[in-house]
Amino acid sequence: MLPFDYARATDVDEAVNLLAADTNASYLAGGTTQLDLMKDGVLAPERLVDITRLPMRGITRDDDGLHVAALTTMEELAADSTVVEDFPLVRQALLLGASTQLRNMATIGGNLLQRARCRYFRDPGVAECNKREPGSGCAAVADSARMHAILGVSERCVALHASDLAVALVALDAVVHLQGMSGRRSVPLTQFYREARTSPDVENVLVHGELITGVTIPFLPATATSGYLKVRDRASYEFALASAAVALVTQDGTIGQARVALGGVGSKPWRSLEAEQVLTDAPANEETFREAAAAAVQGAWTLPGTAFKVELAQRTLVRALRNISGVAQ
Amino acid sequence: MAKALSRPRRTQVVGDTPMELSVNGRPYKLYLDARVTLLDALRDHMGLTGTKKGCDQGACGACTVHVNGRRVLSCLTLAAQCDDQEVTTIEGLAGAEGPHPLQESFVRHDGFQCGFCTPGQIMSAVALIQEGRAGSDDDVREYMSGNLCRCGAYANIVAAIREVASADGASAGRTSADGASAGSASAARAPRGGTDASL
Numbered sequence A: 001m002l003p004f005d006y007a008r009a010t011d012v013d014e015a016v017n018l019l020a021a022d023t024n025a026s027y028l029a030g031g032t033t034q035l036d037l038m039k040d041g042v043l044a045p046e047r048l049v050d051i052t053r054l055p056m057r058g059i060t061r062d063d064d065g066l067h068v069a070a071l072t073t074m075e076e077l078a079a080d081s082t083v084v085e086d087f088p089l090v091r092q093a094l095l096l097g098a099s100t101q102l103r104n105m106a107t108i109g110g111n112l113l114q115r116a117r118c119r120y121f122r123d124p125g126v127a128e129c130n131k132r133e134p135g136s137g138c139a140a141v142a143d144s145a146r147m148h149a150i151l152g153v154s155e156r157c158v159a160l161h162a163s164d165l166a167v168a169l170v171a172l173d174a175v176v177h178l179q180g181m182s183g184r185r186s187v188p189l190t191q192f193y194r195e196a197r198t199s200p201d202v203e204n205v206l207v208h209g210e211l212i213t214g215v216t217i218p219f220l221p222a223t224a225t226s227g228y229l230k231v232r233d234r235a236s237y238e239f240a241l242a243s244a245a246v247a248l249v250t251q252d253g254t255i256g257q258a259r260v261a262l263g264g265v266g267s268k269p270w271r272s273l274e275a276e277q278v279l280t281d282a283p284a285n286e287e288t289f290r291e292a293a294a295a296a297v298q299g300a301w302t303l304p305g306t307a308f309k310v311e312l313a314q315r316t317l318v319r320a321l322r323n324i325s326g327v328a329q
Numbered sequence B: 001m002a003k004a005l006s007r008p009r010r011t012q013v014v015g016d017t018p019m020e021l022s023v024n025g026r027p028y029k030l031y032l033d034a035r036v037t038l039l040d041a042l043r044d045h046m047g048l049t050g051t052k053k054g055c056d057q058g059a060c061g062a063c064t065v066h067v068n069g070r071r072v073l074s075c076l077t078l079a080a081q082c083d084d085q086e087v088t089t090i091e092g093l094a095g096a097e098g099p100h101p102l103q104e105s106f107v108r109h110d111g112f113q114c115g116f117c118t119p120g121q122i123m124s125a126v127a128l129i130q131e132g133r134a135g136s137d138d139d140v141r142e143y144m145s146g147n148l149c150r151c152g153a154y155a156n157i158v159a160a161i162r163e164v165a166s167a168d169g170a171s172a173g174r175t176s177a178d179g180a181s182a183g184s185a186s187a188a189r190a191p192r193g194g195t196d197a198s199l
C-alpha cells in the first residue's frame, strides 16, 4: 500500500467537500473492496475519507418502500424484519454472499460499488487491462478466463459485476440516492451501471465525490412470489458462476407480472426485460420458463472459457422460476 | 523521544495518525502510519500476536476479531477506523476461571492440527453462538465458511462448536439457515435494524 492521509468525516457535507477538493481522494466504508485493492496496488489514493461515522445508518419503511441508509451493513439489512417478511430475494442475495465477518463490515453503498474480481484487473503486473489503463487491451480475453461475463461485454473487457445484492435490487427497481457538490439526485439502479462493452473504466454514473446516501427498495405486489438462486463452484463463500433474482405474480396459472435479473454473467447486474416480456401473460410452465431463459441470454458474447455460462445461466433462471412458482420439472 | 517517554505506558508513537483503542478492556493510545491495519497494530504495536495473518486479503478468516461485539476481519480494517471502539481478540477470551468454553472444547475435540487458523476459528465461533447460528451442523458449516483451515480439521471444529452451543441451550436453539438455501422464502423473524435512517 502506498502512503495516504486518513481523514474521518463527521457529516455528509464535510465528506463531499473533502473529496471534491481532491481528485486523488476516495471514500472508505467497510474497506473490504477499497483496502483489498490498495494492498494489491490497483488503487493508490492519496487520501482516504472514512465515512463510517456519518449519520447514514439504519432502515425505515413507508408506502414507497424500504429506505436503507448507505452505511447499513449487509448483515443488518439481512436481519431487518421487513426484509425477512417482504424481500426474501434480498435476504438470500445478502446471506449467500461473502462470509459473516465480511458482511458485518461491508456496507450497502460499498456493495453496489464493489469492483470486478477479474484477476487480471487485480494484478498491476498485467499490462493489458482496459479497466485499469484505458486503451491497453484485455489480458482476460487473450487468456480465455472462466469467471467472467458474457453479457454486456466485448473483446475490450469481459469483467463481471460480482455483487449478488445488486442483482436482486435491479430486479426490484431499487433507486439509489446520491449527494454531491451540485446537490442531490436519485437514479434508478437499472440506469446506474454502465456496460464494459462501452466503457470498461467507467462502471457507473457517479461523478467524483458523489456519495451514495441510501437506497429505496419499492415493495412488490403482495401476491408476488420471489427468490434468489446462486450457482457456484462450492457450497458457500464463493462468487456466483450464475445467479437469478426472480419475482412473479401469477393468477390461475397465468403470469401477470414478472421480474428477472441475472448475476454472474453480466458486466453489470443484468436486468432482462426480454425474459420478462416472454413471461408476461404466458402460462406458468416449463416451456415458458425455457423460452424466457433463451431470451435472457440472447446476444451473449463468449470466450472458450465462458461459453458454458450460456447454458448454465439458462438452467439457473429456469430453476429459479420453477422454485418460486411451484411448477414441477 | 523524551516526549514519547513521558506518555502513559501503553502509548506507541511511530506515525502521525492518532487513535485510542480499547483492546480486551485495556486502553491503548497509538500514533501510527495511516496504512497500519488493525491486524498489524495488534501484532506489531500492542504485542498481541494471538491474532494470525493468513492471506492479509480478506479471504481466510485467520485474522478474525470482534469490534464492538461483531466478528470482522482485522486485515481489511484500518487501525485508525477503530478509534474509540472496543476490540476483543483471542487473548481477551479467557476469564479468571480459566479458558473460554470454546477454547477447552477445541482442545477436547482436537479442533486443529497446526493451530494457525484456530484463534480466528474460535473468535468466529464465539460470535456464531451469540448470533444464534449454531443450531445445526449445517448452520455451523455455512456460517463458519469464512474461516478456512488448511489442515482440514473441519469435522472436529464443527463438533467442538456444537458441543458448546448445545450446552448453551437458548442461543443454539434458533436456526437461521434459510438464507443459505436459495429458493426458500420463509425465515425466522429477526430483530429490525436501526431506525435512524437519513437518506
Ligand SMILES: Cc1cc2nc3c(=O)[nH]c(=O)nc-3n(C[C@H](O)[C@H](O)[C@H](O)COP(=O)(O)OP(=O)(O)OC[C@H]3O[C@@H](n4cnc5c(N)ncnc54)[C@H](O)[C@@H]3O)c2cc1C
Pocket: A026, A027, A028, A029, A030, A031, A032, A033, A034, A035, A036, A070, A071, A096, A097, A098, A099, A102, A105, A106, A107, A108, A109, A110, A111, A112, A113, A114, A162, A163, A164, A165, A210, A211, A212, A213, A237, A238, A239, A240, B057, B058, B059
Ligand atoms: C473474500 C470476499 C468474498 C466476497 N464475496 C462476495 C459475494 O459472494 N457476493 C457479493 O455480493 N460480494 C462479495 N464480496 C464483496 C463485498 O460484498 C464488497 O467488498 C463489499 O460489499 C464492499 O462494501 P464496503 O463497505 O466494504 O466498501 P469499501 O471497500 O469501503 O468501498 C468500495 C468502493 O465504494 C466506494 N464507496 C463506499 N461507500 C460509498 C458511498 N456511500 N458513496 C460513494 N462511494 C462509496 C469506495 O470509495 C470504494 O471505491 C466479497 C468480498 C471479499 C473480500
Ligand code: FES
Pocket: B052, B053, B054, B055, B056, B057, B058, B059, B060, B061, B062, B063, B064, B073, B074, B075, B076
Ligand atoms: S488474514 Fe485476514 S482474512 Fe486472511
Ligand code: FES
Pocket: B111, B112, B113, B114, B115, B116, B117, B118, B148, B149, B150, B151, B152, B153
Ligand atoms: S489447524 Fe492448521 S490451518 Fe487449521
